[in-house]
Amino acid sequence: MKNKFYITTPIYYPSAKLHIGHAYCTTLTDTIARYNRLRGRETFFLTGSDEHGMKIEKNAAAAGKTPQQFVDEIVASFKELWTALDITNDKFIRTTDKEHVITVQKIFTRFLEQGDIYLGHYEGWYCTPCESFWTDIQVGPEHVCPDCGRPVQKAQEEAYFFKTSKYLDRLLKYYDENLKFITPESRKNEMINTFIKPGLEDLCISRTSFKWGVPVKENPKHVIYVWLDALVNYISALGYGQDEDGNFKKFWAEDTEKVHILGADITRFHAIYWPMFLMALDLPLPDREFIHGLLMTKDGKMSKSKGNTINPYPLIEKYGVDAVRYYLVREVSFGSDGQFTPEQFVERINMDLANNVGNLLNRTLSMINKYYNGVIPTYTKGINNPFDGELEAQMEEIIKDYDSLFLDLHPTEAIASVMKLTSRANKYIDETTPWALAKQEDKAPLDACISHLARSLYIAGVLLQPVLTRKAGNLLDQLGVSGDKRTFKDITDENVLNGLSVHKGDQLFPRLDETIEVPYIVSKMEKKD
Numbered sequence: 001m002k003n004k005f006y007i008t009t010p011i012y013y014p015s016a017k018l019h020i021g022h023a024y025c026t027t028l029t030d031t032i033a034r035y036n037r038l039r040g041r042e043t044f045f046l047t048g049s050d051e052h053g054m055k056i057e058k059n060a061a062a063a064g065k066t067p068q069q070f071v072d073e074i075v076a077s078f079k080e081l082w083t084a085l086d087i088t089n090d091k092f093i094r095t096t097d098k099e100h101v102i103t104v105q106k107i108f109t110r111f112l113e114q115g116d117i118y119l120g121h122y123e124g125w126y127c128t129p130c131e132s133f134w135t136d137i138q139v140g141p142e143h144v145c146p147d148c149g150r151p152v153q154k155a156q157e158e159a160y161f162f163k164t165s166k167y168l169d170r171l172l173k174y175y176d177e178n179l180k181f182i183t184p185e186s187r188k189n190e191m192i193n194t195f196i197k198p199g200l201e202d203l204c205i206s207r208t209s210f211k212w213g214v215p216v217k218e219n220p221k222h223v224i225y226v227w228l229d230a231l232v233n234y235i236s237a238l239g240y241g242q243d244e245d246g247n248f249k250k251f252w253a254e255d256t257e258k259v260h261i262l263g264a265d266i267t268r269f270h271a272i273y274w275p276m277f278l279m280a281l282d283l284p285l286p287d288r289e290f291i292h293g294l295l296m297t298k299d300g301k302m303s304k305s306k307g308n309t310i311n312p313y314p315l316i317e318k319y320g321v322d323a324v325r326y327y328l329v330r331e332v333s334f335g336s337d338g339q340f341t342p343e344q345f346v347e348r349i350n351m352d353l354a355n356n357v358g359n360l361l362n363r364t365l366s367m368i369n370k371y372y373n374g375v376i377p378t379y380t381k382g383i384n385n386p387f388d389g390e391l392e393a394q395m396e397e398i399i400k401d402y403d404s405l406f407l408d409l410h411p412t413e414a415i416a417s418v419m420k421l422t423s424r425a426n427k428y429i430d431e432t433t434p435w436a437l438a439k440q441e442d443k444a445p446l447d448a449c450i451s452h453l454a455r456s457l458y459i460a461g462v463l464l465q466p467v468l469t470r471k472a473g474n475l476l477d478q479l480g481v482s483g484d485k486r487t488f489k490d491i492t493d494e495n496v497l498n499g500l501s502v503h504k505g506d507q508l509f510p511r512l513d514e515t516i517e518v519p520y521i522v523s524k525m526e527k528k529d
């Protein structure tokens with residue numbers, strides 16, 4: 001395992017406010033970043049905004065604002081959302097940042113000088129919302145964008161092109177030698193069958209039809225294609241092209257695991273062109289690109305035109321940030337599509353947090369107060385056989401599973417494994433019947449039982465921290481665990497809890513009994529965007 005970790009989300013378009021789908025991607029990425037930090041890996045987590053392009057220029061004009069004013073306002077709302085969701089990005093990159101712009105220009109110049117780019121003419125089908133040109137085959141007889149399904153227009157312009165043929169063999173070799181580069185694997189096969197096998201064309205890499213972008217220094221009537229501009233954020237944010245001795249040297253390094261998280265809609269740019277740009281820059285390629293699925297509503301894909309994009313704020317306000325993060329991470333397996341419904345939301349929180357973890361905490365702390373005056377007894381093994389042994393084995397297994405699942409980018413399954421442990425511990429209460437053990441002369445069986453329960457809760461509390469950013473800490477506070485005993489390494493020590501005083505507080509996860517209306521983003525202002 002590489003000793004450092006670099007993880008990114010896509011940089012989002014500030015063409016409208018973000019919805020729960022964007023929150024899904026960023027929360028899952030944050031959870032993975034937090035896990036890596038918990039594990040002691042030096043981690044850098046990047047998110048940001050992708051601010052150039054024709055669509056932003058048009059939206060700003062329609063709102064009577066300059067593009068810069070327009071993006072400044074929306075980007076401020078991105079940052080607010082990430083604060084509300086306890087997102088711990090180490091940097092927020094904006095493609096309008098001066099350093100980024102200079103780096104993009106330097107890269108373009110280098111490609112020109114190296115002969116990776118040439119000037120030609122482009123004719124094709126253009127999808128304005130996606131900023132993408134498509135071929136006849138791709139738009140089909142209906143002339144619609146293969147990504148978003150909207151109508152495309154024929155367009156022609158003088159443009160620079162990037163020679164993809166120069167790097168294609170190396171890309172295919174990289175796919176073959178790095179089987180986990182693009183996961184799930186089906187996404188890689190889709191790239192090969194849809195784009196590479198039919199014959200990959202050179203990539204049109206500049207535009208002359210609008211102004212809001214990074215100008216080509218050598219020919220300023222051109223602005224640099226928004227996707228080259230956007231993809232470069234992953235290295236410009238680390239200082240590439242500026243100060244390369246700091247974060248760039250540290251995190252775009254061979255001994256750093258470099259991971260991009262993205263939705264399926266933008267796989268083509270990340271899986272095909274981004275590696276080629278990096279090859280042209282003579283830089284290492286990312287280790288992983290993990291393609292997650294879409295979060296949808298009952299009536300399908302969320303889209304502004306359908307007016308069914310879901311606003312995360314009312315959920316955070318009503319249920320709290322922990323519940324929203326938990327739902328996002330746990331409900332839809334990372335990599336598959338899923339559906340948001342308020343009913344499933346409430347059911348998931350009740351089932352896992354109220355009935356399972358919350359119940360275990362409540363029962364255990366009550367017994368520690370009742371039988372031990374609030375002090376956790378010393379951990380003793382192998383007394384209530386075979387139940388102690390089974391629970392001990394379960395604890396060890398869960399710690400191992402959780403770790404390997406997180407490292408392999410399966411946060412949903414990693415968190416599900418913690419629920420397995422707390423369910424097992426709840427069952428252990430029924431098996432060992434501590435209320436009966438309390439009546440016995442010999443206190444050893446009760447000590448063992450209660451200390452096993454406390455240890456299960458401790459492990460669960462530590463392992464839930466990456467997702468439950470507040471309540472996992474609260475759980476550990478109630479158990480009396482000090483702040484310096486909450487890392488992944490600490491949980492292998494079986495004696496951490498011996499003699500700690502618990503502080504039973506309010507119920508950690510009260511049962512939710514009412515659902516709310518789906519909070520759509522439908523305000524007039526947003527519809528106009």
Ligand code: MSP
Pocket residue numbers: 009010011012013014020021022024025050230231233261262263264265266293294295296302
């Ligand atoms: N700006 C480009 C990305 C450039 S990255 C170098 C872009 N931006 S976007 O605002 O459209 O956001 C795209 C990402 O948001 C998707 O790849 C996906 O990760 C996330 N999602 C947007 N809608 C989503 C859902 N409904 N469900 C899950 N994720 C969603 O494309």
